[in-house]
Amino acid sequence: MVSTPAPRGARAARSGPRRITLLGATGSIGRSAADIVQQQPERFVVEAVTANGNAEALAETAKSLGARLAVVADPAAYDDLVAALAGSGIEAAAGAAAVVEAAARPADLVVAGLVGSIGLAPTLAAIEAGADIALANKECLVCAGGLFLAAAERAGVHILPVDSEHNAVFQALDAENCGAVERIVLTASGGPFRTWTHEQMRRATAAEALRHPNWSMGRKISIDSATLMNKGLEVIEAHHLFAAPAEQLEVLVHPQSVVHGMVVYADGSVVAQLGAADMRIPIAHCLAWPERVAVATPRLDLTAVGTLTFEKPDSDRFPSLALAYEALRAGDWATTVLNAANEVAVEAFLDGAIGFLDIASVVRDGLDRAAGARVENGATIADTLALDAAARRYAAEAARRRTVLVG
Incomplete structure (x- = not known):
């Protein structure tokens, strides 16, 4: 039976500012989260920020957010971080263990924006410390979904999905009627090669694959979007987040990237979440949940969009999606x-x-x-x-x- 990752009404609105930690503060998710915090400074207090190796960018982020701690994962960048933070009063640390310790510091919400398996241990530490998680790290669920969700249940914390598609489904799910869900639909832009022939794709260069038509993303996720593996990984995430079997999870190619996710109910009703292609929208939803916060993001103008189209993914040209379904079932x-x-x-x-x-x-x-x-x-x-x-x-x-x- 489908379930919601964090049932509506399970947490009362807070009367004071929410204490947050940003894991991966200099990446695209971290920068978007920082922008929201800066737009609503009275609502958030930043405990810690982390990054992999860009000490200068991390120091600037820490100072702009008033963070108490800044941690760089690469020990070789520690001296640069200390120098960049000189006079700010912000504590500095370095190393993988220090990132885990930062994640475990007292916080109401930890934004898990680290990319790759390096995000597993810090995110689990944050869960075990009792923080809710705004999850943007795919590996936590793709590689260890059962482990993480069991830990979250033991700690009594909520996993809030940051990915635009999962966040859309989260918003569209009715917690009182999860048993009446027929299908969950995740949308995909189709990437830069949606209309390319097999022969054209065989000759595709990295520069062409990185040229996403709608979203501004990192290099790895951009390639995943081009192969549709990104959507396959999202199917696996959705399986864990919403307790949905593979048979209830559908992918539709939607080139306009306006409809981010849909829930189809047993009575034939389809509830969808729409919005501009801006990651600050789902991030803001997670940061403020269960409330909503005013954010300066592009507003969707359906008259300007004009037409919304949908199509089935082509598994012959994009076999990665089928591989993900196969792995999920295995x-x-x-x-x-x-x-x-x-x-x-x-x-x-x-x-x-x-x-x-x-x-x-x-x-x-x-x-x-x-x-x-x-x-x-x-x-x-x-x-x-x-x-x-x-x-x-x-x-x-x-x-x-x-x-x-x-x-």
Whole structure:
């Protein structure tokens, strides 16, 4: 039965400012969240901000938000961070353990905006510390969804989905009628190659794949959008967030990126969330939930859009989506392998080592190799990371074989 990740009315509106921590403060999600905080300074107090290695940008963010702590994951950037924070009174720290400690500091809400498996341990630490999570890190659910949701239930905290599609479904779900949900629909823009032929896609360059028609995103997620793997990963996330089986999760290609998600009910009603293609909208919804906050974002003008179109995804040209459904049905081990192999394949493509169509082939090889090795997903973050590492080795070997063939 479908369920909501955080039932409406489960948390009363706060009378004072909400204390928040931003994990990945210099990335696209972190910057958007910081913009919202700066627009509503009376509603938020920032406890900590973290980044991977950009000490100067992190220091500027920390100072502009009045954060108490700034942590850079790369120890080599610590001296630069200290220098950039000189005279501000903001505490500085560095290293992976320091990021985990920052996530566990007292906060009402932690924005999990770290990209990749490095976000697993800090996000789990925030959950165990009792903070609600505004989740933008796919790996937490794709690689360890059962583990994270069980931890959230034990801690009594809420997982609030930041991704525009999941946030749309969250807004459209009626907590009192989850048992009457027939289907959950996630929309996809189709990416830059929606109308390209198979032969054109075979010759596609990284620059062309990074040219998303609607959204401004990081390099990895832009490539995932071009292959539709991003939508496949979102299907897996939706399975965990909404307790929905694969059969209830549908993807529709919607080039205008106006309708972000829909819920189809048993009586035939379809409830959809619409909005401009601006990540500050779902982020603001999570930061203020269960209230809503005024944010200076573009307003949707349907008369300017004019026409909304929808189409079925083409699994022949975009096999990554089918691979994600296959992994979801196979179990947690397969979704962990899928994610890791895809990261390796995307990096190889961006480096020019393999072609665009090779991305899905490398992921396929990684899944087959893992299945042959009879791998299993464990019950801890360490187990998951070990499986993640093994999957990366399998995928790297597959990518090297294809590099030789291409060469």
